[in-house]
Amino acid sequence: MNKTTNIDKKNTPAMFDNIAETYDKLNHILSFGLDVRWRRKFVSYLNIRQYDTIADVASGTGDLLASLQKLEAKNYYAIDPSENMLNIAKTKVSTAKYVAATVESLPLASESIDLITVSFGIRNFESLNKSFSEFHRVLKTDGIVSIMEFYKPKFFLFSLGFVIHLKIFLPIMGRIISKDKSAYKYLQSSIFDFAENVDVFEILETSNLTKLSEKKLLFGAVKIYTCKKSVRSFS
Template sequence: MSEKNKQIAQMFSDIAPTYDLLNHLLSFNIDKKWRKEAISYLQGKRFLDVACGSGDVALLLRRQYKDSEIIGVDLSFEMIKVAIKKSINKKIDYILSPAERLPFKDETFDGIVIAFGFRNVVDKVSALFEFKRVLKRSGVVVILEFNNPTNRIFGALYNFYSFTLMPFLGRMISGNGDAYRYLPDSIRRFPDVEFLKKMMEQVGFKRVVYKPLTFGVSFIHIGYKE
């Protein structure tokens, strides 16, 4: 694991105990709707949740695809501990792993989803190649990620919320204001939607499309392995 990955893992481990509370609070619970829409594009029997965090997406997959095999991977051991606790008797496996080096054989999964974690991946191109490698033919990858709103007025409000209010609330609840300054800054530095689409296409994904959610605050990118 790279030094940068270790730093990111430590940051998420530090906020793991309050991560779910703040996630839903700071997004006004809209993140739950976004996750449900993201997994609606998946099909098959074997799914991988990358950067699974506290396991929200993996648990949604279990409810939606009852007979499927689900594995979650994440950098943070503390996050995985939270996910395991939430997933007792749900038949979900969790593995400590970076997105850039997945511990699976070629063509293992029917679908891969990464929700709000791709912007934290250090080597995004390597991760996309890994997603393509472990996907079966006709498999789909779904990337759900935050975005900088294009509407000027809404964007100004969003920036105030993200860079002023979010770190304040994050510090008050989790005790870690730095993490909640890093998170909105990582959104600002994240490639725009067209750039990510082209990145996915250059790696070899086909029929790549994206869809805006809630005034463009977040986007879903979908790509297929053919």
């Protein structure tokens, strides 16, 4: 059985508060602009039905939230514990309801959400089991949760490229642009730790969420896990 993550995550919201201002710029540089395409692709996979209420969890500076507007839901929630990240998101999407909270205790009513999205957020969660059972609680029956996260590609050459990128390019650019060495050390180790130790579907399934699909982007360096709540929650 795969382990879950080994890193202490208590201070990650404060860390994101510190790097909020440079987050978007660094993201685009580190991904060579591909993050924009990944978010677009992510939304296009979800454009299969109408959603009333969408909750974007670990919403950060709101780039995914902005792309999700294409789905034309009636209500959008943007949830993140970092107020500085959310303040930047508010400048991009003015109509969402912004909530400063962690995923482990979502301030949302049970069975109220049609779609939960998380992009590049789950490796920061303190408890994946608690987070996924919260997803199950707040989703309506037939509701969907879709998660995009980095993964270590299986094929040797791509895996090598992934390691070199994270070990060399990320710390250099992180230091130059955000000037916060510890934050980018954390980002690097959280990506490795997560990619090596966590089986997302395994944990989703223990939370009674049923696998719908797994998509790979950039030769498997990014994965999209999509599940559905097929059984009602009993409370």
